[in-house]
Amino acid sequence: MRNNNFLYEGQYYHQIRGGAMGSPLTLTIANCYMFFFERDIVKQIINGGGSYLRYIDDMFIIINWSERHLNKQIDQWNLFDLNIQLKAQAGSSIDFLDLSVENVNGHLLTKVYHKPSHEPYYLPFNSVHPMHMKKNIPFAMLLRAIRYCSTFKAFLNEREDLRMALLLNKYPCVFIDKHFNRVLQKFNINQPLTSNNYIVRYAKRLFMRQKEKN
Known part of the structure; x- marks a missing residue:
């Protein structure tokens, strides 16, 4: 965007390039714009047997290229538009948004990603906020864990970290368990999770989400 004019608190501004945050x-x-910008990139990735995803300005690419070749391609892509410069984070493990992905012998293992600056603080249970907001915190956080964690161990670690964080914020144990169980009910899980049945259920959840998208 060029020559963007806008009014803010009675004052007119002229933005030479770009849009308002x-x-x-x-x-x-x-x-x-990114739809047109990325078309050649997507075509190149797909033709190379890879996968391409994007969320706003974060791209996620899975492809069997050397890191050197990938960096060379990125240098070429950066010539498409000098205003859009791509930077790569490549390797067998990578963090994309709030998801951590690791390639272990050709298998992609996933879990919840927490930034180094992450602190275990949520809305305190003794705050004056509506109860529905407090109910949604353990539910939403465990829902993310069960969707993101591809192994039972990763799920257990995330669940216990979440439980400790909620206890730190004065959430009662009974309250936590009740809304954790809401997540299990959502996926029709009516028996204790084990390392054996977790993988099967994880595959089913992925299949269900794929059907929802289609």
Whole structure:
């Protein structure tokens, strides 16, 4: 976008290039532009037997290229538009948004990613906020864990870290267990999870989400 004019607190501003941060229109325009920007990249990745995903300005690529070749391709992609410069984070393990992905002998293992600055603080249970907000915290956080964690061990670690964080924020044990169980009920899990049945159920959840998208 060029020559963007807007009014803020009675003052007119002239933005030479780009759009206002946080504006829904800016995000829509950016996504439309990226659709055209990335077409050749997507075609190249797909033809190379890889997979390509993007969320706004974060790209996720799975492909059997050497890191040297990947960096060479990125240098070429950066010539598409000098205003959009891509930077790579490559390796057998990578963090994408709030997901951590690791390639172990050709198998992709996933779990929840927490930034180094992550602190175990949530909305305190003794706050004056509506109860439905407090109910949604353990539910939503465990829902993310059961969707993201591809191994039973990763799920257990995330669940116990979440439980400790909620206890730290004064959530009662009974309250935590009740809303953790809501997550299990959502996936029709009516028996204790084990390392054996977790993998089967994880595969089913992936299949269900794929059907929802289609």
